[in-house]
Structure formats: C-alpha cells, structure tokens
Amino acid sequence: MPVDVLIPQPLRKFTEDQPKVTAEGQYLREVIDDLESNYPGIKERIIDEQGKMRRFVLFYVNREDIRFGEGLDTPVKDGYEISIVPAIAGGSKRISGRPY
Numbered sequence: 001m002p003v004d005v006l007i008p009q010p011l012r013k014f015t016e017d018q019p020k021v022t023a024e025g026q027y028l029r030e031v032i033d034d035l036e037s038n039y040p041g042i043k044e045r046i047i048d049e050q051g052k053m054r055r056f057v058l059f060y061v062n063r064e065d066i067r068f069g070e071g072l073d074t075p076v077k078d079g080y081e082i083s084i085v086p087a088i089a090g091g092s093k094r095i096s097g098r099p100y
Contacts, residue, residue, distance in 0.1 A: 001078045003031060008086050014042040023082075028061060029072040031082060046084060047072075058085040 002022050007015050015021050023038065025031035036043035046057045052072075053059065059066045059074075060083040066074045076082065 001026060001076065003076050003078070003080045003082055005031065005035060006081065006083045008084055010086055011042055011045060011084065014039040014045075026075060027072070028059060028066060028074045028076060028082065031076060032072070056087040058087055059083070060085065 002024055005021050005023050007019055007021060012018065021035070021039070023031045023034040025034050032043055032047060046054055046059075048054050053067075059072075061074050061076060062080050063083070066072070
C-alpha cells in the first residue's frame with residue numbers, strides 16, 4: 001500500500017533532498033521500516049532504541065496526530081499522507097519588558 005511521506009528539512013539529507021517520498025506498509029510502523037530500507041539512517045532519527053517515537057518528533061496520518069490514537073500501530077491505506085514533524089521548543093523573547 002503506497003503512501004506519501006512528507007519529509008521535514010532536517011531529514012532530507014537521508015532522502016536525497018526530496019521533500020516527499022513514497023513508502024509502503026499497512027501500519028505506520030511498517031511504513032517507517034520501509035523508509036529505513038530505502039533511506040538508511042532515517043529511522044534512528046525518528047524512532048528511539050525501544051522502538052518508540054522520539055520525544056520531539058510528531059507524526060500525522062492524514063493530518064491526524066497519532067499520539068491521541070493508536071500511535072505507531074495506526075493503520076494506513078493506499079494514498080494516505082504521512083507527515084513527520086520535528087517539534088520545536090523554545091522560550092519567550094522579551095522586547096521592552098513584554099513577551100514577544
């Protein structure tokens with residue numbers, strides 16, 4: 001089941017600078033394994049040693065945040081779109097004593 005995977009800029013070095021690639025699998029976990037077989041090294045950037053999503057990486061399947069559903073066991077179907085989004089953290093910037 002081919003699905004489109006949107007690749008964020010920091011991971012494009014693994015996909016030869018492609019912003020979107022195709023991968024296969026019935027579940028998100030399988031899609032990630034297929035990504036790794038085609039783009040070695042990408043999996044360790046998004047999945048930790050215990051096989052869980054890295055803390056600062058978000059996944060969306062058809063714009064639905066998988067953290068509130070079945071996680072990596074989210075089923076995918078032909079034509080679905082998966083987004084990998086690096087979470088961004090930071091503080092506030094103060095200008096003239098007011099939060100930015």
